[in-house]
Amino acid sequence: MSDATASMSGLYAGRRRRNAIVLTLSFTATAIGLGILVLILGTLIVESFRGLSMKVFTEMTPPPGADGGLLNPIVGSLIMTVLGVFIGTPIGILAGTYMAEYGRYNKVTHVIRFINDILLSAPSIIIGLFVYELVVAPMGHFSGFAGSLALAVLVIPVVVRTTEDMLMLVPRELREASSALGMPKASMIGNICYRAARAGMITGILLAIARISGETAPLLFTALNNQFFSLNLNAPMASLPAVIFQFALSPYADWQRLAWVGAMIITFAVLGLSILARTFSGSRK
Amino acid sequence: MEPMEKRSVSDFALPSASSTTQPVPASLAKALSRLRVNDQVFHSITRVAAFFVLILLSAIIGSLIIGAAPALQKFGFGFLTSERWNPVTENFGAMAPIYGTIVTSIIAMLIAVPFGLLITLFLTELCPMWLRRPIGIAIELLAGIPSIIYGIWGLFVLAPFLQAHVQPFLIDLFGNIPVLKTLFAGPPYGIGILTSSLILAIMVLPFITSISRDVFEAVPPMLKEAAYGLGFTTWEVVRYVVLPYARVGVIGGIMLGLGRALGETMAVTFVIGNAHKVSSSLLAPGTTIASTIANEFTEAVGEIYTSSLIALGLLLFVITFAVLAAARYMLMQIERRQG
Numbered sequence: 001m002s003d004a005t006a007s008m009s010g011l012y013a014g015r016r017r018r019n020a021i022v023l024t025l026s027f028t029a030t031a032i033g034l035g036i037l038v039l040i041l042g043t044l045i046v047e048s049f050r051g052l053s054m055k056v057f058t059e060m061t062p063p064p065g066a067d068g069g070l071l072n073p074i075v076g077s078l079i080m081t082v083l084g085v086f087i088g089t090p091i092g093i094l095a096g097t098y099m100a101e102y103g104r105y106n107k108v109t110h111v112i113r114f115i116n117d118i119l120l121s122a123p124s125i126i127i128g129l130f131v132y133e134l135v136v137a138p139m140g141h142f143s144g145f146a147g148s149l150a151l152a153v154l155v156i157p158v159v160v161r162t163t164e165d166m167l168m169l170v171p172r173e174l175r176e177a178s179s180a181l182g183m184p185k186a187s188m189i190g191n192i193c194y195r196a197a198r199a200g201m202i203t204g205i206l207l208a209i210a211r212i213s214g215e216t217a218p219l220l221f222t223a224l225n226n227q228f229f230s231l232n233l234n235a236p237m238a239s240l241p242a243v244i245f246q247f248a249l250s251p252y253a254d255w256q257r258l259a260w261v262g263a264m265i266i267t268f269a270v271l272g273l274s275i276l277a278r279t280f281s282g283s284r285k
Numbered sequence: 286m287e288p289m290e291k292r293s294v295s296d297f298a299l300p301s302a303s304s305t306t307q308p309v310p311a312s313l314a315k316a317l318s319r320l321r322v323n324d325q326v327f328h329s330i331t332r333v334a335a336f337f338v339l340i341l342l343s344a345i346i347g348s349l350i351i352g353a354a355p356a357l358q359k360f361g362f363g364f365l366t367s368e369r370w371n372p373v374t375e376n377f378g379a380m381a382p383i384y385g386t387i388v389t390s391i392i393a394m395l396i397a398v399p400f401g402l403l404i405t406l407f408l409t410e411l412c413p414m415w416l417r418r419p420i421g422i423a424i425e426l427l428a429g430i431p432s433i434i435y436g437i438w439g440l441f442v443l444a445p446f447l448q449a450h451v452q453p454f455l456i457d458l459f460g461n462i463p464v465l466k467t468l469f470a471g472p473p474y475g476i477g478i479l480t481s482s483l484i485l486a487i488m489v490l491p492f493i494t495s496i497s498r499d500v501f502e503a504v505p506p507m508l509k510e511a512a513y514g515l516g517f518t519t520w521e522v523v524r525y526v527v528l529p530y531a532r533v534g535v536i537g538g539i540m541l542g543l544g545r546a547l548g549e550t551m552a553v554t555f556v557i558g559n560a561h562k563v564s565s566s567l568l569a570p571g572t573t574i575a576s577t578i579a580n581e582f583t584e585a586v587g588e589i590y591t592s593s594l595i596a597l598g599l600l601l602f603v604i605t606f607a608v609l610a611a612a613r614y615m616l617m618q619i620e621r622r623q624g
Contacts, residue, residue: 019518022403023411029403030412030420033494036487037427040438047441094334102328103335112335115342117613121541123548123605125575126345129582129598133348153341160338184320186327214431217550217575221582241433245551248437256441263437267430274429278422 048264051257064252073238084151092159100167120157128218144237147223162204166197206277216241352595370561377593385571390546393485401493428491436555448475489542496538534619540612550575
């Protein structure tokens, strides 16, 4: 009898011990995860602080050993990101609209959704190769336009996904009410569904911008890079990620410093965008 | 009107407007027909956009196949098994990048999966309510940081740290143990397979965490409460109730993370060292498919060189497509189960 209780309490102690070990591990894992985030952001701030000055935003990328800034890559990144979003967003929204409003119960919508999800997480360097084959090789030279196209291809799946998800959340009663009033379907989508899903759709676009503004791989062999200031979309164009890549791997200390500054600009732009997107989608609930 | 197909309720807007018995004034009829045309045009445009997504994928696959054809014709099946990578003699084989890609991804998953599940356990079972949202957001911010930032951080912070502190320790520790000796052989370069795997693990962690958190939270509370009521400890509830219920979803999340790790380019390019050889040591520099393309594509001269790099891209696409398709299939199944 006492034997049984002893073994029972021993068993219970063992179970409690295992529980305590796992819980401690899980606490530690979370602490390490957060620690890494702090470490990365901390390094970024400390390292970039040394190179940060007004010159970063007013001067062009320097040759090694000289003073300079990141004006041309910043402008290049902005142009290509904006153009990429302008090309990709309408296609994404329209495709998402079809999937949620017209073809919701079609077989082909399932296929498109599946393919879109694959595109969503496909390696971005593949998109770079694709646009190289499609645009750069026939044209014979790298161009900012090709870079924008590559970014647009990355925007489409993100926007398709969020548009469809958000339109799916629009209550059916709203659609029925507008149809009952005799509203044609296209106006119903434009005036009722888009309006109801607006916050979520804007969130999707913001997330897409956040995603492409940090993308490097698809730009490497589409827009290439440019040491000089250029607004010509038909010529190679500098971008922040490409310049960071080039400067960080160089042996020159001042280039590496500028790479850190560029890294900080991108990180905070991206984090700012994703926090903005979060507050947008959060404010709706 | 054409015969009825499967339609949702809201499809009936126009017919009901035109089926009134009253004669319709000409101006109104005109307005209505214009609306109908607009409607049909909008419908067609959205359909074209939706099919564009399908065309996009086929175009990507098609362009990769066309681009890769010269190399594949020249090297045939040997492209997959050869370790040579010689731009001068134009002799290319994909063995080293394939090896590097798979090894770094597997090690990354071995680290990130337990970590991710432990963090999920913390977030869903232990963490006080008010802390859940901030910690969850912080972990997801990790996912938002662009990969080039991980690269530059890995190169300037992680690699020197590993070189100075961790790798010599590993070499000392395993230097005399038969099998492990070969895994940790060679000088501590700092950059290499191990460093790349660590960076990949950090990058994949938030994906695994956020998906498994969604899946863990989808477990009916009744099941968990019943288990707690029977006297289960927290760990036992997770081990015997939550994990079995969430298994398919968790595996889907892991596969999605694996897809990311396989295709990750910039972060790996910074820290892998770009050496075209298959090395048994984890401390040695290596290369992956994506980093080979990123490093060499713009400098590739000649049709065969470019084509070989595109063939690598095709290979990467095939591998990630298979992994991602499996992941999506599993995640879809769990969605279906939830209704």
